[in-house]
Amino acid sequence: MLKKFAAFAGVKGPVLTIVMDGYGLSNSEVGNAIAAARKPTLDRLFADYPHIQLRAHGTAVGMPSDDDMGNSEVGHNAIGSGQVYSQGAALVANAIASGAIWQGEAWKQIIAGAKAGSGCIHFIGLFSDGNVHSHIDHLKAMIVRAKQEGIKAVRVHVLLDGRDVPETSALDYIEPFEAFLSELRSGDFDVQIASGGGRMKITMDRYDANWRMVEEGWKTHVLGEGTQYASAAEAVKALRAEFPGVIDQDLPAFVIARDGKPVGPIVDGDAVVFYNFRGDRAIEITRAFEETDFDKFDRKRMPKVTYAGMLQYDGDLQLPKRFLVDPPAIQDTMGEWFSKSGITQFACSETQKFGHVTYFWNGNRSGKFAGETYLEVPSDRVPFEQRPWMKSAEIADALIDALRSGKYQALRCNFANGDMVGHTGNFRAATMAVEAVDLALSRILPVVDAMGGVALVTADHGNADEMYETDKKTKEPARNKDGSFKAKTAHTLNPVPFILYDNVTGGRLGLRQLPNAGLSNIAATIANLLGLEKHAKWDESLLTVK
Ligand code: 3PG
Ligand code: CO
Secondary structure (H helix, E strand, C coil): CCCECCCCCCCCCCEEEEEECCCCCCCCCCCCHHHHCCCHHHHHHHHHCCEEEEECCHHHHCCCCCCCCCCHHHHHHHHHHCCCCCCHHHHHHHHHHHCHHHHCHHHHHHHHHHHHCCCEEEEEEEECCCCCCCCHHHHHHHHHHHHHCCCCEEEEEEEECCCCCCCCCHHHHHHHHHHHHHHHCECCEEEEEEEEEECCCCCCCCCCCCHHHHHHHHHHHHCCCCCEECCHHHHHHHHHHHCCCCCHHHCCCEEEEECCEECCCCCCCCEEEECCCCCCCCHHHHHHHHCCCCCCCCCCCCCCCEEEEEECCECCCCECCCEEECCCCCCCCHHHHHHHCCCCEEEEEEHHHHHHHHHHCCCCCCCCCCCEEEEEECCCCCCHHHCCCCCHHHHHHHHHHHHHHCCCCEEEEEECHHHHHHCCCCHHHHHHHHHHHHHHHHHHHHHHHHCCCEEEEECCCECCCCCECECCCCCCECECCCCCECECCCCECCCEEEEEEECCCCCCEEECCCCCCEHHHHHHHHHHHCCECCCCCCCCCCEEEC
């Protein structure tokens, strides 16, 4: 049990934490969809209620450096655990730098499995240096090592990014990578890109939102079925010409073939490494490779392979069984300790972010703690620039019901809009996304008052706050050849807001801006609002009490 907090007995009603995904604070209004949005409720929150800024990127959330943007995994891990752990990106980079990865059993089994079988290792993963799900340097290090260890054939299946990196940058990765492969290629080392496609079209679905994507990936990588091209560069160029305006993340699947035959279908005796370190979008394809009883789609052929993930994506479900690097061991989360302290908890989001407020929030655990209730609102399966309001209204409905029920003391939710629409690069849709969240807040907050509760309004990282790329040289917004601004789809490095909405304590409560305050300070703040001391491991509370 967490101890009672001496300075404050806790609010009478519920404590609601609202995560506005992808809502960062930028000083510039240029390309800032948040500044351009009409958002009377948020404006009022910033004008009338205590608020500070929190760091949400780089080392504040366990990324290797402060040049790394934040993302939902590391953000929700930090919020939910009240701690900063070295995250997948850093753990993998360190394991490669020290060589520990090559000494691990999993890597040895990949090498041994390939050697005892067909001799071929396949690497499948997100093909960029975004460092959110993967990093191309990790892929390159594994290919070099495989050659050193006497592997004869490597096939690479490239998921085009354009979501954590510039939207049409695929060739900036493919072309140097092809040169790198040419250098390595030799009489006894055959290495080629075998298939690929946009990451939002194939393989990288999450939270069971759309298994058809994974099926499409399986057909492409494993069965080698699909439109054939001579090389990945040729595929990207041809697909761009065929589908003008479609950005990398949405490009269709392609298969590399010689004389009509795919160069790298996955067959019995192969080894397969899924080299993404982040779990949400890696779990479904991993299940397709590992599960014997599998009913999500017809695999047609289930090759017997030695399969490893870069990390273990879900410790409870042990997915995958074999993994190259140990994931961060996130312990003593807020969900667990509130549960142990008898606090009833409610978590809600729509499918696209549902695991963020459950699985990531609870330290990458898929199970529930006692006293937790989860509610998932099914997401639309459409490009979100076409429905920028997403499921904000339904999430608000669910929260209003949950608040009114009086059953829950700590509630949390995530509004996906700023992020999911931000990732499309569509400025106008992003302003509407922010407006939809503002409307939802205007409905929820009066219910918080009515129930005698308080709300914390925050975000996990920025996105909609910068919708144009910056020109590296001039530092001005980058422009396309036709003079229009170059859309930015990735997250930002900006801090996020932390607002205390309190109409019930007569102004006793406030927030203090600690010098390096970040997302990991939220858990202790929520505990104090509930009248509890923080867990010893959690970073400091930001609450002030008069
Ligand atoms: C994604 O997976 O959609 C992006 O790579 C990161 O977005 P998220 O961290 O906000 O989920
Ligand atoms: Co995002």
